[in-house]
Amino acid sequence: KAGVTQTPRYLIKTRGQQVTLSCSPISGHRSVSWYQQTPGQGLQFLFEYFSETQRNKGNFPGRFSGRQFSNSRSEMNVSTLELGDSALYLCASSLRPWEQFFGPGTRLTVL
Amino acid sequence: GESVGLHLPTLSVQEGDNSIINCAYSNSASDYFIWYKQESGKGPQFIIDIRSNMDKRQGQRVTVLLNKTVKHLSLQIAATQPGDSAVYFCAERDRQGGSEKLVFGKGTKLTVNP
Numbered sequence: 001k002a003g004v005t006q007t008p009r010y011l012i013k014t015r016g017q018q019v020t021l022s023c024s025p026i027s028g029h030r031s032v033s034w035y036q037q038t039p040g041q042g043l044q045f046l047f048e049y050f051s052e053t054q055r056n057k058g059n060f061p062g063r064f065s066g067r068q069f070s071n072s073r074s075e076m077n078v079s080t081l082e083l084g085d086s087a088l089y090l091c092a093s094s095l096r097p098w099e100q101f102f103g104p105g106t107r108l109t110v111l
Numbered sequence: 112g113e114s115v116g117l118h119l120p121t122l123s124v125q126e127g128d129n130s131i132i133n134c135a136y137s138n139s140a141s142d143y144f145i146w147y148k149q150e151s152g153k154g155p156q157f158i159i160d161i162r163s164n165m166d167k168r169q170g171q172r173v174t175v176l177l178n179k180t181v182k183h184l185s186l187q188i189a190a191t192q193p194g195d196s197a198v199y200f201c202a203e204r205d206r207q208g209g210s211e212k213l214v215f216g217k218g219t220k221l222t223v224n225p
Contacts, residue, residue: 102154
């Protein structure tokens with residue numbers, strides 16, 4: 001069974017731009033969660049989607065948003081990028097609550 | 112701030128030794144904990160979990176111990192191998208305001224010397 005895939009793997013943007021990241025969960029997994037990983041703050045939860053609905057949300061500003069499609073694929077969007085948004089963005093899918101399988105991440109660099 | 116933290120940022124062991132990675136948590140109401148392993152260039156990988164109604168849980172070469180009295184969690188790796196070299200995170204399920212999320216510790220980097 002294929003694992004979680006994320007595209008693109010690397011991305012470079014400039015301040016003020018917006019970005020959309022994509023995640024394809026493991027087949028059959030309906031829950032998709034997004035995390036931001038930085039050296040300073042570590043792994044921080046952004047939000048979780050289940051059956052196209054945001055089920056849980058972390059403490060990030062409204063510039064960070066997401067959505068989930070009927071095939072469980074998910075996207076997250078960051079608008080008005082700031083330098084501090086440079087991070088590894090990880091997507092995780094799960095069949096059972098919180099037994100999450102992570103993708104390799106998208107490395108976002110904001111210049 | 113984060114409610115889950117780690118005592119040591121790095122740990123170096125010899126191949127074949129047992130490794131112990133520690134984690135402290137501050138929310139006594141936490142009822143579910145997970146250990147993850149993250150290798151360079153990869154996403155975290157689920158290792159083992161434990162619920163608060165248990166003190167110990169064993170997997171393949173790994174054991175997680177939970178001490179609720181002192182709010183301490185540990186991961187023991189038996190006969191550590193070079194392939195165990197990675198950053199290990201503990202995570203705590205946080206339930207507040209009708210929302211759930213996983214709160215991760217900062218991580219411990221384990222280096223296994225041959």
